[in-house]
Amino acid sequence: MNILVIGGTRFIGRHFVDLARARGHAITLFNRGKTNADLYPDVETIQGDRDKQGDLDQLRGRTWDAVLDTCGYIPRHVTMLAETLRDAVNQFAFISTISVYADPVQEGADEDAPLKTLDDATTEEVTGETYGGLKVLCERAADVIMPGRVVHIRPGLVVGSYDPTDRFTYWVDRIAKGGDVLVPGVASRRVQFIHAADLGAFMLRLIEDRVMGVYNAVNPTTPIHWGEWMESTKRATGSDAQFTWVSDEFLQTHNVTGAELPFWVPAPHDGVLGVSNQRAIERGLTSLSIDQVVAETLAWSRSRPADHVWKAGLSAQREAELLAKWRAN
The missing domain is CATH 3.90.25 (UDP-galactose 4-epimerase; domain 1)
Incomplete structure (x- = not known):
């Protein structure tokens, strides 16, 4: 498969790219070239800023089987990307978060649990208070432009090598x-937590199987x-x-x-660290010990x-x- 990755050179994106390449997929990266710019010298990289339509226009005239957005935090940015790729990809895979769920989250909550709202839906300031609500709006932005072609992956706390958070x-x-x-x-x-390699493998499975919908990506599986x-x-x-x-x-x-x-x-x-992952397990989510x-x-x-x-x-x-x-x- 031909997969376009937005980001792809740090932590989650890096694990995904390594797994996808190991499975023989062709990867194209789109990023600003500011993090680990020399990590993949043999991978096609289109340098650009997702906040600049002129940079996104470099993607026009190309097609990919799917795009994985690893770094969408502002709805306007997701809208710009989705509109640019509307006719270029079959699937939009968006990395969201379990922080989308309205507080307090009940232990065992599944993907249909109530979602957060923002007092100011126009804000573009990403803080601890706005992060989850902005991700909700990012999900909706992708769905509006590509109805029926989006898969939202909602990880919990992601761990493992290259984790910049410590x-x-x-x-x-x-x-x-x-x-x-x-x-x-x-x-x-x-x-709950999920190793970035487990998350990468799950996202790749969703793309390979052309699965749409919403999935809590949290581990361990028990x-x-x-x-x-x-x-x-x-x-x-x-x-x-x-x-x-x-x-x-x-x-x-x-x-x-x-x-x-x-x-x-x-x-x-x-309860936010005890959400249900049953739907993801049924779609092939696995976990390292x-x-x-x-x-x-x-x-x-x-x-x-x-x-x-x-x-x-x-x-x-x-x-x-x-x-x-x-x-x-």
């Missing part, structure tokens, strides 16, 4: 170091909880870590943020420069201070 990587690295590890909430709380995740990570890293579970209330009182404790979503909002995800992530993390600046996670000092206060509580 969210999952923080936990792998922290547990590997051992010692007393501060963990939020309770061990029985649901958690439900797990924080306790299982932490213990699996400890086992996979050969660590001597000991876990201290600290309540949501304590963490909120001490102004701990989700950036400091990635994946921590306090009740009653924690937690041990495999941890091992792959740890190996990649250790390959990075020693002076890597972490974008998520507690500092050692902050963690020690919180643990001391918790024990004195």
Whole structure:
């Protein structure tokens, strides 16, 4: 198949491109050439900015079996792309997010759950508050222009090599170091994530099978909880870590943020990490084991420069201070 990828050189897009090429598909990239520009010297790359119609016009007069949009965050941008490719592709695959669901999300919610709305539907400022609502409008923009030809993939937290956020990587690295590890909430709380390779494989399957519709792309394929995740990570890293579970209330009182404790979503909002993936499983979604995800992530993390600046996670000092206060509580 001939597949046009918008983006394609960082994290999710990179995993997809690697898998698609390994399966013999012809890839064309469209991006600004600002991230890993030399990653695929033998792949056709059309350099351009999706916010400039003149750049998008470079795509006219060509045809592809499908387009994968890895970086659509603003409805206007999705509209421009879809209108440009209306007669050029058979399928529009759009990477959305489980953040489209209206809060609080009920555990087990499926793809028909209520969606977020924005107070200002004209905003183009992407923030933590507008991100999900903007993705809802992006989905609708694609559907309006290509009715019946769009597949929306709604991932949860995506993990694995090349992850620029450090969210999952923080936990792998922290547990590997051992010692007393501060963990939020309770061990029985649901958690979900998906390795970028599993996500890439699922998206490629949807494109190869010409599947349309909406799918929650979250793993593991069987439900797990924080306790299982932490213990699996400890086992996979050969660590001597000991876990201290600290309540949501304590963490909120001490102004701990989700950036400091990635994946921590306090009740009653924690259902967002327990949505249904049954529809995706029926369409072929598979998952690496937690041990495999941890091992792959740890190996990649250790390959990075020693002076890597972490974008998520507690500092050692902050963690020690919180643990001391918790024990004195």
